[in-house]
């Protein structure tokens with residue numbers, strides 16, 4: 218069932234062309250810098266927060282998620298690296314399965330662990346096929362999940378993975394090059410999925426210039442995710458440029 222956060226994202230896509238997500242990794246921040254980055258994202262025009270990371274070492278993680286929801290007017294959506302990262306306090310969760318991999322732990326096992334908390338906390342699950350595409354170097358996701366990415370020159374493989382996931386009921390597909398990837402997911406992969414699969418498309422990983430985001434929206438992305446860059450660049454003007462690039466309808 219489509220819940221209020223997903224409905225809002227779909228409305229944003231209709232109205233603005235695509236949604237602009239800022240990914241915050243609590244493990245890369247102090248609580249103060251976390252809120253500071255979040256405030257800049259909201260002021261710059263982000264439509265939602267994603268919160269997550271490969272590791273979650275900070276004991277303040279759950280508190281940081283809760284504060285984000287209390288202090289800012291845009292949705293907080295968990296983007297967990299595993300079942301133990303699912304904590305109450307967010308409105309929704311990208312309930313992902315790493316369908317490009319063949320590791321049952323990340324296809325279904327972590328999901329079983331996380332599902333209990335999602336249900337108990339009445340969080341909205343957004344069913345998402347997570348597809349890792351080679352971004353030019355070994356990423357944390359690849360290493361930790363012990364899976365291989367789809368080769369960058371094989372967009373048809375991305376297409377068939379997204380197609381199967383869509384037939385299994387996953388309404389969203391996340392094409393991921395990995396955080397800080399030297400090469401973002403290619404336009405050919407985005408077009409291959411957007412043209413042939415009835416799915417809402419998220420693209421992230423290594424998008425460090427606004428035009429990279431714009432090209433992927435024009436190729437069919439419904440949501441753009443940027444994360445790493447905001448840990449290095451604390452520049453409101455650049456957030457605004459990204460938001461303008463993603464919001465192709467203005």
Ligand code: 1GP
Nearest residue numbers: 396397421422423444445
């Ligand atoms: C990572 O796709 C996200 O899961 C965002 O990637 O940190 O490179 O922006 P970046």
